[in-house]
Amino acid sequence: MNRWENWDESKVRVRPNKKGSRPRTKESPTYSDAELGRVVTVDRGRYTVSLDDRAVSAVRAKALRRTPVVPGDIVGLVGDTSGEEGSLARLVRIEERSTLLRRSADDTDEAERVIVANADQLLIVVAAADPEPRTGFIDRALVAAYDAGIIPILLITKADLAENPADPAGLVSHYAELNLNTVVSSRASESRDLSASAVEELQELLGGRVTAMSGHSGVGKSTMVNALTGADRATGGVNAVTGRGRHTSSSAVALLLPEANGWIIDTPGIRSFGLAHVDPDDVLAAFEDLVEGSADCEPGCAHESPEGGCALDAWVGQGRAGEHGPARLKSLRGLLASLSGASEGPGEKRLGSVEP
Numbered sequence: 001m002n003r004w005e006n007w008d009e010s011k012v013r014v015r016p017n018k019k020g021s022r023p024r025t026k027e028s029p030t031y032s033d034a035e036l037g038r039v040v041t042v043d044r045g046r047y048t049v050s051l052d053d054r055a056v057s058a059v060r061a062k063a064l065r066r067t068p069v070v071p072g073d074i075v076g077l078v079g080d081t082s083g084e085e086g087s088l089a090r091l092v093r094i095e096e097r098s099t100l101l102r103r104s105a106d107d108t109d110e111a112e113r114v115i116v117a118n119a120d121q122l123l124i125v126v127a128a129a130d131p132e133p134r135t136g137f138i139d140r141a142l143v144a145a146y147d148a149g150i151i152p153i154l155l156i157t158k159a160d161l162a163e164n165p166a167d168p169a170g171l172v173s174h175y176a177e178l179n180l181n182t183v184v185s186s187r188a189s190e191s192r193d194l195s196a197s198a199v200e201e202l203q204e205l206l207g208g209r210v211t212a213m214s215g216h217s218g219v220g221k222s223t224m225v226n227a228l229t230g231a232d233r234a235t236g237g238v239n240a241v242t243g244r245g246r247h248t249s250s251s252a253v254a255l256l257l258p259e260a261n262g263w264i265i266d267t268p269g270i271r272s273f274g275l276a277h278v279d280p281d282d283v284l285a286a287f288e289d290l291v292e293g294s295a296d297c298e299p300g301c302a303h304e305s306p307e308g309g310c311a312l313d314a315w316v317g318q319g320r321a322g323e324h325g326p327a328r329l330k331s332l333r334g335l336l337a338s339l340s341g342a343s344e345g346p347g348e349k350r351l352g353s354v355e356p
């Protein structure tokens, strides 16, 4: 069965003209002989690119020195692309990006950052307990995904530690109106292995796609990535794609799923999402059933309330978004609230004891 039956590919919003999404290549030659590969890690000006089945080290050509290159980017390489020990290729071209996950400037970082390129999906990882899930983090991640035209998936780990295994931490019912693919994983107390059904379910969702992953420390990201890829990040085993040993926990890495069936990009840089760049309309666009109702909104409407000139309440009130309309609008507003709120802080809502 197609898990994406509710998702219309034509609605994926790609905005090639937005700042930063189209790398400048104007002044550089076309390098038609360049070999194309995917950037898997970035480490102080040194790029590791997966080219066919080898890992190639590269540096940017002079003309691209000011252009950010991030994991997930498809790039053209010339020069020594053998990938042999000590070899260095030249990165001369960045292909147009289909999507771009970015983070606004915030208190901790004054620059807007490009984080991952060409992801189709964002896997938002939270634990049912230890650490307790925070809806603020999930909401912000959802907004960032919808804004970028990326499909979000929710992974709830450590269900074995939850009091209610059917709806760990109340998250499943909390996000029920979002048509969000949700996978719940756990580990049996007598075993070190994660439940096979959850790993298989996730494997199916990730198949053939490029998935960025985000979640706070300790929620079980590495444990799941290891189960999915057979790689062992935590113990620093040599990785087949990057050809490298230990990764510092602060560097992003793209890992090829078994049988080259998609990529998962583990990106410590997106544990927090600065959302100042996000336009409410781009979030609304992910709610196909509501978007038409905004035709009568005041120009520049933030879709917060009828008093603010929002027409969505009337639209939903007339039943034009169907029977789930009111709940969907409530969910949308819940997400949009993270645009006006301060960045994720200690006061945010925790869901630990929400009724089902």
Ligand SMILES: Nc1nc2c(ncn2[C@@H]2O[C@H](COP(=O)(O)OP(=O)(O)OP(=O)(O)O)[C@@H](O)[C@H]2O)c(=O)[nH]1
Residues within 6 Å of the ligand: 157, 158, 159, 160, 161, 185, 186, 187, 194, 215, 216, 217, 218, 219, 220, 221, 222, 223, 224, 234, 249
């Ligand atoms: N009980 C239980 N523990 C789990 C599960 N998944 C992972 N853990 C444990 O949770 C701890 C943290 O897991 P990691 O995979 O290292 O978490 P992480 O998200 O990669 O953490 P960082 O590397 O700090 O970002 C480890 O001790 C895991 O063994 C689970 O489903 N159930």
Ligand SMILES: [Zn+2]
Residues within 6 Å of the ligand: 294, 297, 298, 301, 302, 303, 304, 309, 310, 311, 312
């Ligand atoms: Zn509105």
